[in-house]
Amino acid sequence: MTATKPLQVFEHDNLSIDEERFTRQHWTAMGWYNEQHGGCFFSLTPHGVKFNQYVGVIQVGNLTIEILPKIGRISEDKSKWQKVLIDMLNACRWMKLHAHAKAALQLKPNSILEAYLLLFIQECETLLRMGLVKKYRTQEQNGHALKGKLLFSQHIQHNLIHQERFYTRHQTYDRDNVFNQILLKALRLIPTLTQSPLLKDRVHGLLLLFPDLADLSVSARTFENLVFDRKTSHYQEAMEIAALLLLNYRPDISAGRNHVLAILFDMNDLWEEYIYRKLLQHKPTHWSIQAQNAKRFWAMSNGTYTKSIKPDLVVCDQNQKVSIILDTKWKLPENNVPADADLKQMFVYNEYWRAKNALLLYPHAENKQELSYFEGTFTAKSNGTPAHGCGILKVSVLDGQQRLDPQLGSQLTKFLEQEFKK
Template identity: 25%
Template sequence: MEFRTLTVLEHEVVPVGSGASTLSPIEAERLASMTQQRPGFCVFGHRSVRFSQFVGLVNLGGGRVLEVLPKVGEDADPALARGTLLRLLRWAYDLPIFAAGSVDHGLQQRELLDVFVLAYLKALARLVRIGLVHRYRIDEEDLRVIRGRLLLQRQATTHAMRVDRIASRFDELTADNPWNQVLKAALIAARPWARGVESGRLWLEMAAAFDEVPTRRDGLSLHGRLTKDRQVDHYAAALRWAGWILRLLSPDVRKGTNSAPELLFDMNRLFEAAVATRLRHRAGSKGLQLHLQHTGRHLADLLGDAERKYFRLRPDLVLSAGPEVLAVADTKWSRVDVDRRGRLAPPDAHAYQLHAYAAVYPCNEAVLIYPWHEGLADAQETAYQLPPAGSRRPVLHVICADVADDDLSFHFVADGSSFARLR
């Protein structure tokens, strides 16, 4: 079977037709069925499909995969968009998918599924070098020489007249356990997509390393039933990749359904997780704390009953030094505008949201974080004075995270601000 990839960008409109760069009517029908489990993934128009902020991979069936990539600014280069997604995944999920910690040009040029399969094979190779987890399993077998314990009843009834067979029960150390079974299932599912010399060679090596592990067709459901175990903590990265690959390619997902299996990421959440992970690393080195999705505060009390709280607030990030709140921030995966004077001009709704945070949280700084792109090269550092909140005069800062930078650097950070300590 020939495997093909249709690459589109976030928010792009793709026609439904018969060409190689279009979606077939059957594929569009599968996407429509999939959106019941993934609301908001795409919107259907007249013989067209418009994609939203979800990016990643969709298995369209028939050897065809839909690759949806993020769009930053006006850049429509799939290779650069692929690099952006890989960087964000690296930060958000702490995945060691790059040998040197960076996304090189060659990696960006490869289709996303090829990169994922190669990353999974490399994760398996690391486990094999360390040593796969083995567990003792109780086996019963008829042997020529006794091993372990003699099964007296079976020996007396089944082998009473045979001296060349000894019914034995013994403990055997084996790699046949649920964790390795999941990894083997993902390995088998990835076989058709292990394209290229490096992926093909690694697949053969890993298949030999997992030879004693039986193949299971319920790998995805088994993955969901795995329990925590300290002895398999080092399996975390490989098991995450295995779960993703099984979700997209596992036979038990595709069988008997018109829906398209998918491996999609909400860019709003992915950008938030990547920025949070990066800032948390920096905050820890400075003795600060970064709290994610902070809850516990409300915008208002019921008039006459201060114990009844309404309008729960949930900022993406709260930066603190011990009990002192330094700043409250929200990440926004959207394009920030620039006014005629080169100032960053966030949408009104975003500013209103941060004003609400700054009115309730006892801090002097509120921060909006957007992705940086080349269209902001001539923009200037921008901050807005918010209305007083008691004795405080909070300031709204607008900063940008450079998603084209492997270090996820930040632009427009004011000197002296709390976030300047995290640069």
């Protein structure tokens, strides 16, 4: 059986029931899953689904739905936007794909989900080659040899007749630990998530090499309690992907056919992280860049409640001791005029960080090789305090080849250098 091509939509698109392969059963399962997560990922309509700012992949039963980013009139080619999303996740280190060129040639993922599954399989193969980690664990056993500590009450309870046995508690040094148990649980899940024969074959090969391990009940706390040391640091990548798979998977208990797995990212957060990492790559040594740098904004007089403000990015030229605020927006301002709420937010940021300028940073609706800047200034206050600036800056997401623009970071850095000199 060949792998089914994923159904691809853009963020904020509508998907109607009976459109392509999307059925009423899929609609019901997605609604149940969304309800379990506070209704944040999408909205249900009477006859379909309305997606919002979350991008990524949702699998419902045997149907894979990819929600792709897109801005304005930029190319409608969904295969290109799939690559853009994967490249953006990779640039933000939210996905590390195709570490080896040979792997990319041997198996090209059919979907974003399969890209994650392939990466997890590759990590597990590497860990097996290196040797699965061993750890000490405490074990209670009723055996024929006296080793460890004899538990008298259990010994009398179980061995009143079988006096040749000993009920003991002792330490065992083996591979039956939480790290390997998580790997095994995630590997057993993969065949239910993919129809790719190549992925299934590789998983079955791995399962044959795994030792018998205890079945682990996984929760968010399981991953929070993991402690990585010198012996387990190389497990970190695999644990992150296992958490994505195991914590976002919800089996359909009633029907058993429409399980749901969602790996979704808020596009606003992804855009902010992408801009931050591009700036870090090109920043001069005398700059500091702080992400989500919070300050207290308001507090109740009795101290029981406070509110904080935190701009997306604060770029500071330490030589000139001047700051510029960057607030990323994955949307298009109508007629290049920002919303009132955004302007008020920028004014407060300028005040509290004593910045000379605040920039609302938007993506271009078209592929342009240069930045577009619309300068703006707040009106001076009546007490004669000088006004500070607030402008709109548009940057190109894609280059002329319809790929992520590699010049974005350097162009943005040059622009900020000029702003600091004004």
